[in-house]
Structures are given as structure tokens and as C-alpha cells.
Amino acid sequence: MYKYIIRRILVFIPMLFALSVIVFALAKAAPGDPFTTMLDPNVDREVFEERKEALGLNDPVPVQYARWIGSAVQGDFGESIVYNGRPVMDLIQARFWNTIYLGLVALFFTIIVAIPIGIYSARNPYSMLDYAATGFGFIGLAIPNFFFGLLAIYFLSIKLGWFPPQGTVSGSEVSGFQEFVDRMHHMILPGITLGLASTATYMRYMRSEVLDVLGSDYIRTAKAKGMTDHNVLYKHTLRNALIPIITLMGFEFGVLVGGAVITERVFNYPGLGTLFLDAIINRDYPIVMALTLIFGVFILVGNLLADIFYSIVDPRIRYD
Amino acid sequence: MLNKKFWYLLLVLTIFAFLLVACNSESSDEPEDEDPDTEQEEESNEDEEEESEQEGPVAGGEIVGAMDTAPAGVFNPIFYQEAYEANILDFTHEGLVSQNDSLEFIPSLAHDWEINEDQTEITLYLEEGVTWHDGEDFTADDVVFTYTTIASPGYVEAGGIRTEYVTPLEGYEEFNAGETEEFAGVTAEDDHTVTFHFAEPNVNPLYYVGFPIIPEHVFADVAIEDMPTHEATLDPGKVIGTGPFAFTDMVEREEYVLTRHDDYWQGQPYLEKITWQIVDQSVITSLLETGDIDFVADPSGVPAADYEMVEGYDNVELIEQPDFGYQIMGFKLNYRTEEDVEAGTIDPDNWVENPDVADQQVRQAIAYAIDRQGLVDGLLYGRGSVINAPIAQQFWAYTEDVPQYEHSTDEAEALLDDAGYVDTDGDGFRENPDGEEWVLELAYPTGNQIRERSAPVIQENLEAVGIKVNLRQPKEMSAYVEDVMENDVDNGVDLYLIGWSLGSGDPDPSGLWNITAAYNMSRWNNPDSDELIFKALEAPDAFEQEFRKQTYQEWQELFATDLPAVLLYAQNKIYGFNERLNGIDPLPYSMINDPHLWWVDDAE
Numbered sequence: 001m002y003k004y005i006i007r008r009i010l011v012f013i014p015m016l017f018a019l020s021v022i023v024f025a026l027a028k029a030a031p032g033d034p035f036t037t038m039l040d041p042n043v044d045r046e047v048f049e050e051r052k053e054a055l056g057l058n059d060p061v062p063v064q065y066a067r068w069i070g071s072a073v074q075g076d077f078g079e080s081i082v083y084n085g086r087p088v089m090d091l092i093q094a095r096f097w098n099t100i101y102l103g104l105v106a107l108f109f110t111i112i113v114a115i116p117i118g119i120y121s122a123r124n125p126y127s128m129l130d131y132a133a134t135g136f137g138f139i140g141l142a143i144p145n146f147f148f149g150l151l152a153i154y155f156l157s158i159k160l161g162w163f164p165p166q167g168t169v170s171g172s173e174v175s176g177f178q179e180f181v182d183r184m185h186h187m188i189l190p191g192i193t194l195g196l197a198s199t200a201t202y203m204r205y206m207r208s209e210v211l212d213v214l215g216s217d218y219i220r221t222a223k224a225k226g227m228t229d230h231n232v233l234y235k236h237t238l239r240n241a242l243i244p245i246i247t248l249m250g251f252e253f254g255v256l257v258g259g260a261v262i263t264e265r266v267f268n269y270p271g272l273g274t275l276f277l278d279a280i281i282n283r284d285y286p287i288v289m290a291l292t293l294i295f296g297v298f299i300l301v302g303n304l305l306a307d308i309f310y311s312i313v314d315p316r317i318r319y320d
Numbered sequence: 321m322l323n324k325k326f327w328y329l330l331l332v333l334t335i336f337a338f339l340l341v342a343c344n345s346e347s348s349d350e351p352e353d354e355d356p357d358t359e360q361e362e363e364s365n366e367d368e369e370e371e372s373e374q375e376g377p378v379a380g381g382e383i384v385g386a387m388d389t390a391p392a393g394v395f396n397p398i399f400y401q402e403a404y405e406a407n408i409l410d411f412t413h414e415g416l417v418s419q420n421d422s423l424e425f426i427p428s429l430a431h432d433w434e435i436n437e438d439q440t441e442i443t444l445y446l447e448e449g450v451t452w453h454d455g456e457d458f459t460a461d462d463v464v465f466t467y468t469t470i471a472s473p474g475y476v477e478a479g480g481i482r483t484e485y486v487t488p489l490e491g492y493e494e495f496n497a498g499e500t501e502e503f504a505g506v507t508a509e510d511d512h513t514v515t516f517h518f519a520e521p522n523v524n525p526l527y528y529v530g531f532p533i534i535p536e537h538v539f540a541d542v543a544i545e546d547m548p549t550h551e552a553t554l555d556p557g558k559v560i561g562t563g564p565f566a567f568t569d570m571v572e573r574e575e576y577v578l579t580r581h582d583d584y585w586q587g588q589p590y591l592e593k594i595t596w597q598i599v600d601q602s603v604i605t606s607l608l609e610t611g612d613i614d615f616v617a618d619p620s621g622v623p624a625a626d627y628e629m630v631e632g633y634d635n636v637e638l639i640e641q642p643d644f645g646y647q648i649m650g651f652k653l654n655y656r657t658e659e660d661v662e663a664g665t666i667d668p669d670n671w672v673e674n675p676d677v678a679d680q681q682v683r684q685a686i687a688y689a690i691d692r693q694g695l696v697d698g699l700l701y702g703r704g705s706v707i708n709a710p711i712a713q714q715f716w717a718y719t720e721d722v723p724q725y726e727h728s729t730d731e732a733e734a735l736l737d738d739a740g741y742v743d744t745d746g747d748g749f750r751e752n753p754d755g756e757e758w759v760l761e762l763a764y765p766t767g768n769q770i771r772e773r774s775a776p777v778i779q780e781n782l783e784a785v786g787i788k789v790n791l792r793q794p795k796e797m798s799a800y801v802e803d804v805m806e807n808d809v810d811n812g813v814d815l816y817l818i819g820w821s822l823g824s825g826d827p828d829p830s831g832l833w834n835i836t837a838a839y840n841m842s843r844w845n846n847p848d849s850d851e852l853i854f855k856a857l858e859a860p861d862a863f864e865q866e867f868r869k870q871t872y873q874e875w876q877e878l879f880a881t882d883l884p885a886v887l888l889y890a891q892n893k894i895y896g897f898n899e900r901l902n903g904i905d906p907l908p909y910s911m912i913n914d915p916h917l918w919w920v921d922d923a924e
Contacts, residue, residue, distance in 0.1 A: 031798060040821075042823050051476060051479065084548045085478070086393065166603060168571075172570065
């Protein structure tokens with residue numbers, strides 16, 4: 001098992017290297033540079049030319065890549081161009097935990113809603129609640145994130161005043177436990193908004209998997225030998241039904257760190273998604289590169305975790 | 321086994337859920353606390369409405385402003401680049417002079433000045449008793465330091481772009497090249513007198529002396545390359561200016577807090593605190609209605625589409641005024657050659673003419689064909705104006721006395737017929753005078769929704785007079801600018817859309833329309849135009865504003881006749897503020913004017 005994990009981690013390194021080459025090449029191939037869109041008639045274009053020269057943006061792409069990878073392996077991801085020389089890592093760090101917390105809250109909502117309802121629907125198919133859950137599932141999948149977010153803000157924040165409409169915290173004066181509570185309070189609406197679509201997906205998955213397993217031969221055998229419904233469900237059915245959900249969550253882990261641009265925008269919740277999108281639009285190469293690598297690492301780790309969980313849930317799966 | 325685990329998991333999740341519910345109910349106390357307040361506010365507003373007339377300004381109170389995008393975080397006038405930072409720096413920093421309603425320069429940190437006969441020197445007398453936010457005295461040395469820093473070698477490499485303020489000053493080149501130790505352009509005569517020396521007679525010296533001043537005592541020992549990331553540039557409480565409010569606190573990308581500067585030289589500001597909140601555009605108007613935010617100013621403002629709705633809010637007042645800038649549809653008159661693009665040169669001798677729009681009559685016909693008032697009414701909900709000359713309409717230099725091109729398909733068709741562009745093969749579209757197919761390619765960028773939506777309208781307008789237009793797939797701004805400006809070889813673009821924001825300091829259009837200006841995306845090559853633009857800046861005639869005005873009028877007439885671009889519209893700025901906020905006196909280019917005189921009528 002440990003050998004397997006170490007081997008997998010070693011494989012990450014060439015993969016990340018390949019990823020960085022591809023992303024760097026693509027980023028440089030995109031037309032324009034960080035200064036293209038700074039169209040200010042009061043500023044002489046020469047000034048931007050000088051800046052480009054100073055930043056080495058006029059060098060051949062392989063030279064630029066060598067310079068970037070040279071400092072990246074030493075842990076230095078350089079300085080943002082658009083944010084005027086602020087270290088990339090500082091900018092990422094400020095938003096990283098926001099994104100992680102929001103993702104976890106969304107995942108939490110997804111799990112507490114989707115799994116119980118999924119199980120219930122499977123055990124009582126074609127019941128009222130099953131139809132209601134199916135209906136909710138379709139709505140959840142069909143409704144665009146931003147629209148749900150705006151509705152939530154309008155009714156729950158502005159009309160009813162239950163939740164703060166924007167941001168992650170009420171101000172810099174709150175601290176300690178108060179701050180924790182305040183941040184949680186700010187996270188509920190964006191968390192639900194972000195988790196909505198995956199809740200619907202998980203619920204559908206859970207329902208069909210449980211139904212599937214419940215119809216299989218070994219369950220019939222278990223029932224035949226007199227096992228209670230309860231034991232059949234929790235001892236045999238759930239374990240088997242969870243496998244595809246774990247795969248989904250493995251992917252989700254990477255997606256979660258990638259941030260949620262639209263939810264972040266609507267709730268003005270500063271996270272990595274918005275930072276990444278803005279960096280791409282502004283051609284802020286150092287940020288694009290650092291974030292791509294981080295996303296890459298998380299997707300790989302997410303898949304690794306999924307593989308490890310398989311072996312826990314399903315003892316037949318062994319790695320060596 | 322699993323059974324147990326499952327129940328543990330469920331237990332943990334339930335506890336977590338309770339926690340959430342708990343914090344929900346706990347913090348829902350807060351809004352309840354606030355609610356009575358806001359109700360009181362509303363009530364007291366109504367009560368005071370009659371009284372407030374007699375009552376003067378009261379000290380105290382807080383207000384909240386909203387902008388839709390967070391500043392990049394560079395709170396240093398010499399290094400910032402965006403309007404979002406300007407929203408904070410406008411409160412915290414000041415220049416020697418500022419501008420009034422009619423864009424004349426008025427005293428600010430300098431109470432008086434003298435300009436010598438040939439306008440090569442301006443001596444300014446500074447206010448005494450001005451203190452920085454940290455209590456130090458403001459002196460002429462700070463002025464010298466600010467300008468010297470912008471002029472010094474390494475400024476541009478460090479990320480600065482404001483060199484336009486120092487390039488006309490004496491000794492700039494030598495100092496910037498490192499040949500001299502001292503910058504001769506700005507000298508302190510004594511603690512409160514400073515002189516700017518220009519290399520050549522300068523037409524508008526007051527514009528150049530108006531740059532916001534940064535404190536020498538804070539930055540003196542900071543190397544220029546470290547300034548953009550220094551704490552006095554980035555951190556609240558460390559950013560020091562002379563303005564009425566100090567930047568004291570922030571939650572990055574969410575909230576920026578300005579606190580009043582008690583020793584402000586023009587008197588203590590009334591408001592205690594101004595907080596900028598970053599709020600998504602779609603939520604701003606609702607929060608304006610609930611009173612959670614008190615004002616919205618540049619650059620977002622109230623969207624034109626929401627004007628009538630917001631006008632209906634009892635507690636919100638609106639200010640509508642023209643923007644400094646305009647949207648154009650340019651004609652790509654010339655292309656550059658591959659070699660020139662490669663070398664980055666702009667040499668009109670090498671340009672390749674674009675025959676599709678080379679005929680002046682054709683361009684005029686296109687101007688007639690476009691229903692510009694229709695664009696203003698339809699896309700801007702009437703919150704804008706049709707302009708006919710490429711100088712901001714607020715300037716003394718702007719004139720309406722030029723060809724107007726009022727929408728007329730008849731005029732357009734007559735001009736096209738006359739120019740030989742007629743439909744010879746009966747497909748409903750005109751061919752060029754040689755009888756070949758004539759298709760104009762219209763390129764436009766994404767980003768500005770109103771502009772995006774104007775493209776198909778323009779296509780429709782032009783096809784109505786028989787001009788075949790091919791709308792290109794809109795591109796994202798960077799890629800678009802490559803196509804029409806940075807890499808503008810003959811790539812088939814005939815028409816392009818772009819918008820320009822102009823400065824309020826001087827009407828000089830050379831940055832956009834000089835033949836060799838990079839931003840002259842049309843590659844308009846009319847020597848008469850350059851001659852007029854330079855004439856308007858030439859000493860000593862140009863010292864007289866009347867002379868400049870006439871020259872610019874001639875130039876605007878030339879522009880409107882030769883038509884390197886059709887001026888589509890100038891959008892209006894719409895600012896909104898809660899009626900409890902008083903003392904708002906917007907300038908033509910900004911709502912933030914004398915914020916130390918702003919006050920609220922519910923201050924305690």
C-alpha cells in the first residue's frame with residue numbers, strides 16, 4: 001500500500017512537469033501580453049515596451065520557460081505582473097483558504113442532503129418523496145448557478161436579512177470565535193449555491209446505485225438467510241453503492257480547489273477561481289502557471305485519495 | 321463495524337449541522353440589532369426632511385460606498401494603474417492643484433502660483449500647516465521627492481507608468497539615464513515654495529504640477545524597485561497622504577476603510593468613516609435601495625438600464641452627467657507591414673492603404689447610414705449623447721460646429737452612388753467602382769456589453785443602404801487589440817469598435833490621433849491633422865486659450881470631414897447616493913470632490 005502511494009506520488013512529478021510545459025506554451029501562444037489591454041491615451045506605449053523588456057517578455061519562449069522553471073523548482077513562483085510585483089504566492093495564499101472552506105461547506109451540504117435522500121429514494125422508489133427528490137434533482141441541475149445565487153441573495157439576504165449578501169466576513173474588527181461564526185454565516189449561501197448542482201447529481205447516483213445493488217443476487221442471498229433489512233442496507237448495500245460516489249468525490253476534490261468563478265463573482269467571495277480567470281484574461285503568466293500547478297496537484301491527489309478509499313470500502317481491491 | 325462507523329459519521333455531521341444552525345441564529349441577532357437602526361434612520365429622515373434645510377452640517381457618522389471590482393491593491397499614486405485604486409487615493413492623496421467644475425485649475429496644496437513670461441517655469445506657493453496622516457509636516461521637499469522619483473532611472477522597470485508628468489521637465493533625460501545626480505526639473509526654493517522648470521515653453525503647465533504628492537519621510541530610504549511592494553504602498557495604516565481621509569483598514573478584496581484625518585488642513589472632515597465595499601454589480605442597486613450602501617460612483621455607477629427603477633427609490637438620489645470619453649467605429653485606413661510590426665515601428669511611409677474604405681465619401685456615407693441616436697435610445701436607454709467631435713464635450717475646446725451626419729439613408733445612398741459604389745449584379749448589395757464584390761469586415765471586442773450589442777445594429781444599418789458587412793466573431797480584448805493595433809498587418813479588418821476614456825487635464829488629442837500615435841488604430845495619415853494638433857501646442861501662440869480653441873475647432877472640423885472614425889456615442893455616468901448623505905458636489909469627471917464637506921443628517 002505505502003509502496004503504491006509512493007510510486008503514485010513519484011509519477012506525479014513528470015506529469016506536473018509535462019503540464020507546466022503545455023500550459024506555458026499555450027499561455028504564450030495566446031495573442032497579447034499583460035500590457036496589451038492597458039489602453040491609456042495618457043501613457044506612451046513605449047513605457048509598456050520598456051516594462052516588457054524589463055520583465056523579459058520579449059525573450060524566446062523556451063528561455064522564458066527555463067527561467068520560470070528554474071525558480072519554480074526552488075519554490076519561487078515569481079511576481080504578478082498585473083498586481084505590480086506582488087509575489088504570486090501571497091496572492092494565492094490570501095484566497096486559497098477561502099476557496100477550500102467554501103468547497104468543504106459545499107461538499108458538506110451535498111453529502112448531508114444527497115446521500116440520505118438518495119438512500120431513501122432507492123428504498124421507497126416511486127414514493128412521494130422520491131418524486132419530489134427527482135423533481136428537485138432536475139431543477140438543481142437545470143438552474144444556472146448565478147441565477148440561483150441571485151435569487152438567494154435577493155430573497156434571503158435583502159428581503160429577509162437572514163444572511164449577509166456579499167463577502168466572507170463582516171469587517172476586520174471581528175475576531176476569535178465571533179469571526180468563525182461570522183465567516184460561517186457568510187459561507188452558507190455561497191456554499192448552498194455551489195453545492196446545488198452536485199447535490200442533485202449525487203442524489204441521482206446514490207439512488208440508482210442503491211437500487212442496483214438491492215436488486216443483485218448477493219442481496220437476495222443475504223435476505224434469504226434472514227438478515228434484517230437494516231443490516232442488509234448498511235452492511236452490504238451501502239459499501240457497494242458508495243464506490244462510484246467515491247470516484248466522483250475524487251474528481252470533486254480537484255474541482256473544489258479550482259474554485260467556482262460564477263459563485264465567487266455573484267457573492268463577491270474572493271477565491272482562486274476568480275483570480276485564475278482574471279489572470280488568464282490579463283495574461284498574468286506567473287499567476288496562471290502557479291495556479292495550474294496547484295490545480296494539477298489537487299486533481300492528482302484527489303484521484304489518489306479515491307483509489308485509497310476504494311481499498312477501504314471494497315476489500316477485494318488491493319494495491320501492491 | 322460499518323454500522324457503528326456510519327452512525328459516528330452521522331453524529332459528527334449532525335453536530336456540524338447544529339453548529340451551522342447555531343451560528344445562523346446567533347448572528348441573525350446582529351441584523352436584528354441593525355434593523356431598528358435603519359428603521360430609525362428612515363423615520364428620522366422623514367422627520368428631518370423639513371428641518372434639515374435649516375440645520376447645517378453635523379460632524380460624525382459613517383457611509384458606505386460600493387464598487388464592483390476590488391482594487392489590485394497598489395495604494396501609491398505613482399504606481400497605481402486602475403480606477404479602483406483611484407477611488408481610495410482620491411480620498412487619501414492630493415496634488416498641488418486640482419480642477420473645478422469648468423475644468424480650470426484651482427488651488428489645492430498650493431494656494432498660489434506664478435508662471436514666467438515664456439512659460440518655462442512655474443513657481444508654486446504651498447499651503448503652510450499641512451500635515452501628513454502620520455503628523456509630519458508637508459513641505460516643498462515632498463514635491464521634489466515625488467517628481468524626482470517618477471523621473472528616476474528604474475521607475476518604469478519597477479512598474480510605473482506616469483512618466484508623462486516628468487518628460488517635459490528640464491533635465492529629465494539626463495537624470496533618467498543616470499548621467500546626473502540631481503533632477504533639475506523640480507526645485508524647492510524654501511520649505512513652502514517649489515519651482516518646476518520645463519525644457520520647452522509649456523502650454524498647460526498647471527496640468528503637469530497637479531500630480532498627487534507622496535511623503536518623502538516615508539519613502540526616502542526605499543529603493544525604487546521595492547516601492548510597489550513596500551508596506552507604505554500596500555498596507556492600510558501605512559499608506560500616508562495629506563488627504564481628508566486616511567486608509568486605515570481593509571479586508572482584502574472585500575472592504576476598504578477610510579478614517580477621517582483629524583488635522584486635515586482644510587478643517588476636520590465631518591464624516592468619521594467611509595467604507596468602500598466590493599459588491600457584485602447585480603446586487604448594487606438592491607443594496608442602494610435597502611440603504612446598506614450609501615453611494616455608488618466611478619467606475620461602475622448605476623447601469624443605464626436600471627436608471628428608472630433606481631429613480632423610483634425614495635431614499636436614493638441620482639446624478640447623471642456625460643462621461644469623459646466616447647465609443648467609436650473606426651475605419652482601418654492603412655495597415656502596417658509585417659516588417660514594421662516585427663520591428664515595432666510606426667512609419668506612415670510604409671503603410672499599405674486599405675482600398676475598401678479609402679474613399680472619404682464612402683466613409684461619410686457610412687456615417688450617415690448609422691442611426692446613432694437609435695444606438696443611444698436603444699442600447700443606452702437614452703442615457704448618453706451623440707457627439708460629433710473627438711474631444712471630450714466638457715472641454716472648452718469641444719465644438720458642435722462640425723458636419724453632423726444626422727441619420728439619413730438617402731444621403732448615404734446618394735453619396736455611395738456618387739462615389740461609384742452601386743449594385744451591378746442585382747444581389748441587393750453594392751459593388752465597388754470596379755464592379756467587384758465589396759464586403760466590409762467589422763471587428764469588435766467582448767467585455768463591454770453595450771458595445772457588443774451595437775455591432776449587429778451597425779451591420780443592419782449599413783446593409784439597409786446596400787453595404788455588405790461581415791461581422792467577425794468578437795474576440796476577447798487582448799486578442800482583439802493584437803488584431804487592430806499591435807499586429808495590424810493587412811488582416812482584412814475594415815471597421816473596428818473601441819472606446820476611449822479621456823483625461824480631464826487637457827483636451828490635446830495627440831495621444832489618440834497623431835499619425836504616429838500607437839492608439840491611432842485607424843492609421844489615419846493626414847498631415848494637416850498633425851499640423852493642427854502641433855500648432856495648438858506651440859508656444860507662444862498657444863498660451864492663449866482662445867488660439868488653442870480655434871485651432872482645435874479647425875482640427876475637429878477636419879476630423880469630422882475626413883472621418884477616420886465615426887463617433888458613435890458618449891455614455892452618461894450615473895452616480896447614486898442615499899439622501900441622508902449631503903454635501904455631494906460632483907466634478908465633471910468624478911463624484912469625489914471635497915469629501916471633507918460630505919455629511920450625513922443622522923450623525924450622532
